Amino acid sequence: MNLLEITNLSLSIHALKILRDVTLSVAPGEIVAVTGESGSGKSLTALATMQLLPKGAELSGHIMLGDQDLTELTEAQLCEIRGNDIGMVFQEPMTALNPVQTIGAQVAETIRVHHRDVSRQEAEARAAETLTRVGLPQDRFPLSRYPHELSGGQRQRVVIAMAIALRPRLLIADEPTTALDVTTQAQILALLKKLAQEDGMGLLMITHDLAVVADMADRIIVMRHGEVVEQGETRSLLQNMRHPYTKMLFEASGHRVSLPEPPPPQPLLEVRNVIRDYRLPRTSLFGHPGHFRAVNDVSFTIQRGERLGLVGESGCGKSTLTRALLGLEQVQGGSITLNGAPVFSGTRPNLDVRRQMQVVFQDPFGSFNPRHRVDRLITEPFHLLPDPPRGADRTRAIDEALTAVGLTHKDASKYIHEFSGGQRQRIAIARALIIRPELILFDEAVSALDVSVRAQILDLLADLCGAYDLTYLFISHDLSVVRTVTDRVLVMKSGEIVEQGQTEDVFERPAHPYTQSLIAAAPVLPQFEQARA
């Protein structure tokens, strides 16, 4: 008998249909992955299972946990089940923990909520035991630690400890590793898998990344627009994908583009021994303030027409380096020159250099002023020109930039909220292209996008490389993306560049142990022979 059995689940919120006839099941000890792009309804399926739905939600169908139908229970009965029979792990470990409570108190609390007869000492003992199980041994991570003293991966372990403290029969994990670095992600996935096996616990995992679950899930369910389009045992599903959407998802996650050959080397941007220190707050009244060295003695060169990648995990200093390259912050040592001219002269940025550099940011939602129209947004870099185009010239430049990124001139008079995430990223690229810069920095520019949209943006980049002779620095934590859109790659760790070389060489024969561990941890889709239909 199945542990969780969802049959014909339909959900609408304020008459907007979210889920249609979703049917899925999880057996004890089974790992089931629900995957799909944003808006596919995968997270709401999880929330519906917990019966944690927003106001105005209307539900039909059945959600059976064992022999209980969760849709028919009262709120009080559901509270008994949540945490006790069903545990949940959320995406963002930074916000899923209460910052003013110790981790011990938070884990112990979930025990005491359901078992009021358990004494405080007993609850703490069980909390300690659970934390040890999730890989936070008491000698190094005592109960008295606060969330801010832990790293992202350690925090996610605490969240998992809270979810499994009462040994629930079912664990729901909503994008549990999306906010984590690749090496941490691999560890958390291994932990979840181990816990599911040990406790015979059903694990329902929600993720947008097929590669993450390909070698872990027993079964995969693919969702789109609130419907299950395909489901089956992992291996057979990946071997004979029947639905075109599944095939598209699979292809898009491993999407490769072909770049034109770079021109002969001729240095464009030269970075020599750059050091960037941040001042730490004074620890005592008259003590000398300490320094944190975010970028330590970094040197590299970008050739004209070259596509350079920069990979590293969070906190390695890649964002700091980006800001230094753009001349937004002053460096404490070394030099950064573009065509021989420094990006930062004296105490202020050198505008002559800056007009040859543009940047595309990660967040397609935060990188535009919501109160301006597209034409005004993308012409912002014109401000750098001594004699910006006006009138018909300006309109022509706007049209050209929008057309180059696959939009039309009609889009110029719209506001940014009328566009999807992928379109916004196109607009961000148009904004960077409009003054024909020598160098474009892509700071995690495709990381927030769905795989199918990401594939389109990567194609666009490859096209633009041909049409505009782009030179760019592509900064990302996503190795598979960097591998396809760059000629050469730098690997950064703790503020230093530990390895650099031709992209294919580095990926095929990583020399530095850190690069090796990065590449080993990165989830890859298994390359099955496609069964011929």
Place this chain on the structure above:
Amino acid sequence: MIRNLIIGGVLSAVFVCAALISFVWTPYDHAALDIANKLKTPNALHLLGTDHFGRDILSMIMVGARTSIAVALVAVGIGMGLGVPLGLWAAARQGTWLDELIMRGNDLVFAFPSLVIAILITAIFGAGAINAIIAIGIFNIPVFARITRGAALSLWRREFILAARVAGKTAARISVEHILPNVTNLLIVQGTIQFSLGILAEAGLSYVGLGAQPPTPSWGRMLADAQTLVSIAPHMALVPGFAIILTVLGLNLMGDGLRDYLDPRLRVARV
């Protein structure tokens, strides 16, 4: 939510209209004495009664609304006009000595009890509406400076600001083009609330005789005049009292309503 906005808007509008109408028409001359008809309770001839000099209270309330609104409006104007640029400037130079100077200066003004300082200013420079305006206005500056800086700081971390910096825009230009339009909602809401506080402050100053001078009527002084007569003519105190209460209530409700209405997150939920 939207109900607050409507009730508040209507209440505020009633008093603004009364003030505007008083420029062209009042039932009686607000300064005309008519001792024969003194201390009349509300009746058909004098809708809100007369005071101890036989002046028509409705006329005085209408002209008094003009005084209150003018003082509060100019005071909020001073506060916004100086406070918002200071706040934007401090945020643009966040963490530097300039930021410290502006914000510690604000703290200094905040640290003084406002009404006491207002009394001091009017005591030194003489009582009168202009000095009341200046006194109230000064205490509005730090309120707006703080609110602007706080909102601007979080905006400065957004990527569209970074994009504008990459486009070579100066901090001043970014503040005006990008930051200011995004904090306007907040300022409108705070402005409404400061406006009601300004009316209260003006009434307080007039009550102790440091606001607008006779014969210009003001709600605060009407209350002060009514004080000794409250047992024989309670309407003399009740009418200006209610005028103050209803105006302040109206403006506060409108401020709350506006905050909900202008909040884009709530706006999304409504659509």
